[in-house]
Amino acid sequence: MGSENSVDLYRTEPGSLAGRYLRSFWQPLYRAKDLPAGEAMPLRIMSEDFTLYRGQSGAPHVVAFRCAHRGTQLSAGWVEDDCIRCFYHGWKYDSSGQCVEQPGEDASFKSKIKIRSYPTEEYLGLIFAFLGDGAVPALPRYSDLDAGGIIDVLLSEEWPCNYFNRLDNLGDPVHVPFTHRESRSRIGIDVVVPDQLIAEENDVGIKLTRKLAVGKSQARYILMPNMNHLRHPLRIKGAIANELKEGSVDRFLWRVPIDNDRCLGLGVDIVHLEGEDAKKKFREFSSETEPDGPSHVELGKRVLQGKAKIKNLTGADNYELTRIEDYVAQVGQGAIADQTNFHLGRNDIVVILFRKIWERELRALSEGRPTKQWKTLARSDFNGQE
Ligand code: FES
Ligand SMILES: [Fe+2]
Numbered sequence: 583m584g585s586e587n588s589v590d591l592y593r594t595e596p597g598s599l600a601g602r603y604l605r606s607f608w609q610p611l612y613r614a615k616d617l618p619a620g621e622a623m624p625l626r627i628m629s630e631d632f633t634l635y636r637g638q639s640g641a642p643h644v645v646a647f648r649c650a651h652r653g654t655q656l657s658a659g660w661v662e663d664d665c666i667r668c669f670y671h672g673w674k675y676d677s678s679g680q681c682v683e684q685p686g687e688d689a690s691f692k693s694k695i696k697i698r699s700y701p702t703e704e705y706l707g708l709i710f711a712f713l714g715d716g717a718v719p720a721l722p723r724y725s726d727l728d729a730g731g732i733i734d735v736l737l738s739e740e741w742p743c744n745y746f747n748r749l750d751n752l753g754d755p756v757h758v759p760f761t762h763r764e765s766r767s768r769i770g771i772d773v774v775v776p777d778q779l780i781a782e783e784n785d786v787g788i789k790l791t792r793k794l795a796v797g798k799s800q801a802r803y804i805l806m807p808n809m810n811h812l813r814h815p816l817r818i819k820g821a822i823a824n825e826l827k828e829g830s831v832d833r834f835l836w837r838v839p840i841d842n843d844r845c846l847g848l849g850v851d852i853v854h855l856e857g858e859d860a861k862k863k864f865r866e867f868s869s870e871t872e873p874d875g876p877s878h879v880e881l882g883k884r885v886l887q888g889k890a891k892i893k894n895l896t897g898a899d900n901y902e903l904t905r906i907e908d909y910v911a912q913v914g915q916g917a918i919a920d921q922t923n924f925h926l927g928r929n930d931i932v933v934i935l936f937r938k939i940w941e942r943e944l945r946a947l948s949e950g951r952p953t954k955q956w957k958t959l960a961r962s963d964f965n966g967q968e
Contacts, residue, residue, distance in 0.1 A: 589944045591937065592744050592918050594839040595629035599944045601839075603953070604628060605714035607807055608721045610836050610848045612709040613738040617642065622666060624657040627713065629841040632700070633657045634709065637664030642704055643677040644711040646697040650681065706834070706850045707735040722958040724852075727832045731852035732861060734868050736833075738848050741879065741909060744918040745808065745845035748837040751912055752810040753781065753790045753802070753932025761911045764892050765903040781932045783939060785957040790932050803963065804936060806956045807943075809836045813964070816853060818867065826864055829855045843917035878902050882909030 594601035611627055612634060622635035624647065631647035633656040641664060649656050649668040658669040665682060667674040673692075674683035679699035681692040701712040703721050706728065712718050741748070751757065758766070759773040766773050776792035787806040794800075803811045816829030832852040839845050853868075855861050875897060876884075884890035885906065898906060926934055943953045 588921075589941045589948075591746050591940050591944070593842050594745070595842065599948055600940075601628050602714070603940075603944055603947055604807060604839070605712075606716075606719075606953070607714075608703075608710045608712050608719070609808075609838050610708040610710050611644070611838070611846075612642075613735050613848065614642070614704050614707050614709050615735065616738065617709065620661045622657040622659065622661055624655060626840050627846075628839045630713070632711075632713075633666065634702075635661050635666050637661060637677065639664050641677070642702050642709045644700040644702045644713075645675060645677070645679050646699070648697075649673055650695050650697050651684075706852070707733045708848055708850060724832070724834070724959060726961045727959065728852050731832065731854050732864060732868075734851040734853055736849045736851050737905075738846070739879065739905070740840060740844060740846055741913055742844055742917060743913045743915065744843055745837045745839040747912045747915050747919050748845055748847060749804075749808060749936065750919070750933050751908065752835065752837075753788060753804050753936060754930075755779070755790075755792050756929040757911060761907045762904055765900050765907055768903070769900055775929070779929065779931055781935045783935065784963075786959045786963065787956065788932060788935055788939070789963075801964070803959055804932065805834075805959055806939065806954075808838065809834060811835075811959055816855070816864075826855060826860055826867075829853060829860070829864070878905040878909060882906045882913060885910045886914055 589599060591600050594604055605628065609627065611625060612623070617623065617634065617636045619636050619638055619640050622633055625632045625634045625644070633645050633647055634642065635657070636642050638661065643664065645656065645666065647655060649670065651668065651671055651673050654668060654670040656666055656668060660667045662674065665674050665676045667683070672683070672685045673681055673695070675697055676682050677699060679697040681695035684692045701718050703710050705721060705723065710721055756775055759775055762773065774794070776794055778793040780791040780793070782789050786803055788804040789801055790804065791801045805811055812833045814831055814833070816826055816831050818826060831854070833849065835847065835849045837845055837847055853864060855864055878898070881890060881895060881898065885892055892907060892910065895903060895906065946953045
């Protein structure tokens, strides 16, 4: 770690190596339900600004941040059909970025004006875009995992830390008995450090197997370049928990840089339940409103400032408490964790392997060699381990 040959995994602005690599994959940018038809939003991803809007047709679009006329911010303008009209002097652009109207200008002018646009698609309750240059790959779909499942977007959150602080946590079951001591003990779960962790590179990224003393083993996947997948039984509290106890969940989490010291966490649950009745109950349950009060980010910040203690946060439900705990551990590493001062041990094998793969891929990219073509996670990857 941190040798002079190490590659910079943290910086993702345009032109940076990690930024070029991440831009060669589709990235989720926004929770679909937060963007109504006819609305535009400014968006910052990998230190670059964009305009995200949803046309009247319902289709999401991503175009350049600024108008080509005199540069004002397009998100302040109006969505008309699937076009966006500038707030300042009314130039109008279609979703390909082509200028299609310029009030008061010569008719021949508009054909010469085009702003950048980016392939955009909605999938799993999220809006994805391809922000890179060159050939556009197909958006990866997890068709045999999402088949028949209920899509539940569980989180969309901005944290003040580098995306790699968060990626390092994806393959880290050793933090659970400590970081999540309070939340787990409140629901009577006693988590122990796994006896053995096995990390193997495969076609999707890394397969992490943890063997527990009691003979059980559990697998999870870190999916290159910036997501992971967990499969677990449906865990919900309250009156309907018993009725839905046969359910299972495929959970996907993405970590996307906003800039070098902020990142976006997006998470989707694909909930599998038998029978329409159970599905209906779950939908009713999951549409209940989110809790009021300070956000997990606000509470996590207070803990890091010494103004609150996790053990005293009795108002937060268990899910919120888990997020606060993760926030405290990962933002607590500093906005950009100082890897030159890391002392990695046996339990960091996933962190070590993950960084090795990333560094290898970035070196290939910088030397113009082909990078590894990752596959999409499929049911067959589980080999009966579910
Ligand atoms: S700045 Fe957009 S139309 Fe003038
Ligand atoms: Fe955690």
